[in-house]
Amino acid sequence: MRVTSFFSVIVFSLFLSISPAYGFFQILDKVRQQEKGGDLGKVLQQVEEAKNASKSGFRDVKEGDWFGSYVSSVAKWGIVSGYKDKDGKSTGKYGPGDPVTVAEILKMTMKSAKVDEKECPAAVKHPKAGAHWAKVYIACGEAWGVRLLKGNPDLNRGASRAEVLTILFDFFKDAVPQEPSDFSDAKGHAFEADIAYAAKLGIVSGDEDADGNPKGTFRPNDKVNRAEAAKMIYLKVAAAVAKKKAEEGNAEEGTWGI
Structure with a gap:
């Protein structure tokens, strides 16, 4: 046949x-x-x-994947997009298992927080940002007080789990409570308070064993992939919407403006 x-x-x-x-x-x-x-x-x-x-919206994101709904939502909101070929055309792939760089997460989190790049300065302080594709997002990050950028990190290296949380909170202008984390491997970490705050908001939940029992660890220095980043961003937006709804009584996810 x-x-x-x-x-x-x-x-x-x-x-x-x-x-x-x-x-x-x-x-x-x-x-x-x-x-x-x-x-x-x-x-x-x-x-x-x-x-x-x-x-x-992506050929490599299946309906039953644990990250499927998160990726679909943040893509619909215009926070993330798939890969493009050399001609700038969409390949239809998201790359959920691919690592997220510092520059990429700056762009994603800035968009999720609805930061208008027109309000950001043209000049950047980061010595490697002048000719970088993410210059505008770095400039915005510096203007918004993103703590990670104060150390002039390698913009092309993978971002860690803890770093993603700090960038999210900085762009959303959250006042992070200086509280200890319950995760054993987060104690004494530079971003321990951010990790504790993220757990309190339900953005992260920590590791589980084969039976689904909490292990009490978070792995703050492990690199984040694109699927995990989508989930963190989605949950942070959801937390922001819930907070706005509680304060104003009329905010809904669809009115977040994303």
Whole structure:
């Protein structure tokens, strides 16, 4: 049986569940290209990726993934976006397992806090930021008092779990209570108070064992990937919305302006 003959049945049955913007006709092109080689496996993979994209916006974020709803939400709000090719066109992939750099998390958190880059100074103090793609976000971070930037960190290195929390709180202008953390590996950490505050807000919950029991650790210095960053940002926005609702009595997630 020819690949297209078999595949046409599958595609037709999935047509209504695949967003045209994410690949129905692109899938057909793939089929035609692969018809001679009879590579059915690649064709079916394209179908699966298209189904994922129709629900999350990204081909590599599946509906059942633990991070799926977080990525979908922050992408819808314009906080994160997927990868682009050399021509600036979307690849349709988010890269949930990829590390997040200091520069990238500055951009994500700034957008989540609704900081207007037009209000930020043009000049930057960071010696490596002048020609960096994230110059405007670094300038905003410096203006907003992001503590991490005071040490002129490597902008292209991976950001740690604790660092992401501090950047979030600084951009949101949170007054972080100077309280100790219950996590054993956060005691004495430079950002212990931020970790304790994040746990109090429900942004982080710490590690669990195989049975789902808390281990009492947080791993503050471990690097954050894009899936984890999406979750942290989503939960921080949710906390901000809840606070605003409590203060004003009429704020909802949809009115956060993201």
